[in-house]
Amino acid sequence: MTTYLNKLWGGARLAALEQLTYRFNLFSDVAIQPLIVAAVELTLWLAFFQSTGRSELAGFSQDHYLAYAIWAAFVARISANWMYEWNMIDSVETGAVNAVLVRPISFYSFWLGQFLGYKLLTSSFSLAVPLLVCWAMKLPVQIERLPLALLLVVFYLIFVHTIAVIMASMAFFFNRVHHVTVAKNITLWMLGGEFFPLDILPENLREFMIALPFSSAVFRPVGYLTGRLTTEQLGEGFVSIAIGQVILGSLAFVLWRAGRRRYSGTGA
Amino acid sequence: MSDLETNSHHRAKSGVRPIDKSRLSIQAMGLGRDFVTYKKPEGLLNSIKGLWNRKYETKVALQPTHLELEQGQIIGLVGSNGAGKTTLLKLLSGLIHPTHGDARVLGHQPWKREAAFLRRISILLGQKNQLWWDLPPADSYDLLARIYELDRTQARKRVQELAEMLGCRDQLLTQLRRLSLGERMKMELIGALLHEPEVMFLDEPTIGLDIVAQNSIREFLATYVRDRRPTVILTSHYMDDISLLADRLLLISKGRIVYDGQVDDFMSRAETRQTLSLKILQPLSEDLQLTADHRIAAGSRSLSIEIPSQQIGPALQKLLAVSPIQDIKIEEVEFEDIIRDFLEGRHDHLSQ
Numbered sequence: 221m222t223t224y225l226n227k228l229w230g231g232a233r234l235a236a237l238e239q240l241t242y243r244f245n246l247f248s249d250v251a252i253q254p255l256i257v258a259a260v261e262l263t264l265w266l267a268f269f270q271s272t273g274r275s276e277l278a279g280f281s282q283d284h285y286l287a288y289a290i291w292a293a294f295v296a297r298i299s300a301n302w303m304y305e306w307n308m309i310d311s312v313e314t315g316a317v318n319a320v321l322v323r324p325i326s327f328y329s330f331w332l333g334q335f336l337g338y339k340l341l342t343s344s345f346s347l348a349v350p351l352l353v354c355w356a357m358k359l360p361v362q363i364e365r366l367p368l369a370l371l372l373v374v375f376y377l378i379f380v381h382t383i384a385v386i387m388a389s390m391a392f393f394f395n396r397v398h399h400v401t402v403a404k405n406i407t408l409w410m411l412g413g414e415f416f417p418l419d420i421l422p423e424n425l426r427e428f429m430i431a432l433p434f435s436s437a438v439f440r441p442v443g444y445l446t447g448r449l450t451t452e453q454l455g456e457g458f459v460s461i462a463i464g465q466v467i468l469g470s471l472a473f474v475l476w477r478a479g480r481r482r483y484s485g486t487g488a
Numbered sequence: 489m490s491d492l493e494t495n496s497h498h499r500a501k502s503g504v505r506p507i508d509k510s511r512l513s514i515q516a517m518g519l520g521r522d523f524v525t526y527k528k529p530e531g532l533l534n535s536i537k538g539l540w541n542r543k544y545e546t547k548v549a550l551q552p553t554h555l556e557l558e559q560g561q562i563i564g565l566v567g568s569n570g571a572g573k574t575t576l577l578k579l580l581s582g583l584i585h586p587t588h589g590d591a592r593v594l595g596h597q598p599w600k601r602e603a604a605f606l607r608r609i610s611i612l613l614g615q616k617n618q619l620w621w622d623l624p625p626a627d628s629y630d631l632l633a634r635i636y637e638l639d640r641t642q643a644r645k646r647v648q649e650l651a652e653m654l655g656c657r658d659q660l661l662t663q664l665r666r667l668s669l670g671e672r673m674k675m676e677l678i679g680a681l682l683h684e685p686e687v688m689f690l691d692e693p694t695i696g697l698d699i700v701a702q703n704s705i706r707e708f709l710a711t712y713v714r715d716r717r718p719t720v721i722l723t724s725h726y727m728d729d730i731s732l733l734a735d736r737l738l739l740i741s742k743g744r745i746v747y748d749g750q751v752d753d754f755m756s757r758a759e760t761r762q763t764l765s766l767k768i769l770q771p772l773s774e775d776l777q778l779t780a781d782h783r784i785a786a787g788s789r790s791l792s793i794e795i796p797s798q799q800i801g802p803a804l805q806k807l808l809a810v811s812p813i814q815d816i817k818i819e820e821v822e823f824e825d826i827i828r829d830f831l832e833g834r835h836d837h838l839s840q
Binding site for chain 1: 523574575578581582583584585599601603606607609610611613616618620622623627628630631632633634635636637663
């Protein structure tokens with residue numbers, strides 16, 4: 221176990237070092253991107269409340285929605301893995317995966333370590349953005365809930381990484397997997413609650429979507445942080461992810477093995 | 489005759505001592521790989537039809553191959569592009585699964601990718617970077633040390649030793665992307681040797697490098713394999729790589745091993761062919777039979793022919809008797825040409 225964690229840490233360290241190499245890239249990643257997304261979301265919600273003349277929606281005030289928008293932008297940035305997924309698919313398509321296949325580490329662990337390291341580094345910096353904005357605008361946030369909310373996000377990262385391995389495994393069979401990935405990401409953004417809190421959906425759809433593990437990407441942690449959800453509801457997120465991980469983990473295992481059998485060692 | 493019998497036949501005839509079965513490091517038993525590809529029809533209409541009516545063709549990348557390599561042997565694997573040498577390398581290193589047959593490398597089935605196996609082998613792909621592009625090699629080595637479960641202090645020491653041998657200590661802290669091709673290859677070599685592999689697969693380690701870098705890497709590998717005696721399978725298009733490093737040569741063509749023998753034996757016979765190029769001062773007044781195979785037409789003033797070395801002297805004497813020579817050049821035949829000649833049957837004596 222120590223050896224395995226040491227390998228993961230090695231990957232995490234390397235990804236962090238890579239991020240620290242180019243200052244502008246890092247600044248863009250941790251400040252510019254979340255700020256722009258947060259600004260867009262704030263504008264949309266302000267426009268909604270101004271144009272409808274309402275002061276609350278589904279029992280929550282305008283400030284609650286603004287707080288949700290700010291934290292959703294931050295948490296969604298953490299839980300998104302499209303860039304790593306893109307690199308993983310690319311490595312299978314180009315044969316760069318060969319460097320992993322000939323070493324005593326699994327493809328899953330090799331990329332997971334780097335993915336977590338990258339997220340740890342960039343999130344540590346970008347956390348300042350929602351904290352400062354919420355403090356400046358006096359928005360309602362239960363800051364003592366932050367550690368547990370972030371723990372769920374970390375748990376979700378492992379789940380979303382499993383999805384990335386499934387996508388990368390598909391690259392053994394098809395050569396345009398990137399196209400599927402774009403459609404999949406848009407679906408995940410909606411299922412995750414990045415665009416709007418899932419509890420404003422019609423009842424049947426709401427229950428179904430919240431029950432899915434994808435709601436732990438944004439809705440559950442941000443809903444918990446902004447007072448929309450209870451600790452028990454947050455806990456359900458862990459269970460939902462665990463079930464999803466078993467199902468998708470099995471699928472990833474089967475697809476990877478099948479893909480490896482037909483792999484032609486591209487590029488070597 | 490089966491491939492195994494054919495190989496044994498070549499081995500016996502080309503002066504290679506019999507294999508010591510107790511020291512086997514690599515064994516291939518009927519190992520082969522086919523690739524199935526969609527045979528795309530020409531034209532728009534046929535391409536549309538191809539959406540539901542597809543034709544596939546099977547290409548044999550490597551025919552069932554039998555191979556036995558002893559520990560510490562250095563094998564030069566040569567052949568033209570698409571001959572199947574990289575496929576054999578990929579199979580033995582576990583990168584791909586075979587379509588048929590079986591193999592054992594250090595007692596393991598390679599494509600199972602057992603950690604105990606992967607910790608004992610290494611593969612270097614001359615045309616691929618395996619280290620991190622944006623980081624200095626020293627950082628990549630730290631991760632490799634963790635992946636191979638090495639003592640990190642020992643690993644750092646080993647990096648320094650290898651860098652010293654390769655003369656690239658100063659570049660260890662420079663981003664890989666800022667290094668020259670030759671320097672990058674040295675860094676890749678350090679990464680490949682960090683865990684002291686018992687079996688090394690070297691695929692074109694000097695490809696694209698300038699003469700100085702080629703020599704530097706060649707000399708390093710020669711010293712390394714002489715001192716550490718790993719089992720090595722080396723593919724290269726350069727004769728110097730093979731002749732300096734390998735002690736056994738496998739020639740592969742159309743997915744099949746067609747020659748298995750000593751490098752010196754292969755080279756000493758093949759090197760007897762030379763390219764003779766010359767210009768004479770006066771055009772020939774009549775046809776001249778220079779050798780049994782070469783005739784120069786009347787009126788000619790220059791020629792370029794490939795002939796056995798021992799025929800050069802008599803040929804020049806004949807020519808000097810009819811005209812003074814203005815310019816002359818004698819060159820060794822390219823390694824690629826020797827292989828091509830062999831495959832076309834011009835060096836049949838090599839396998840007899």
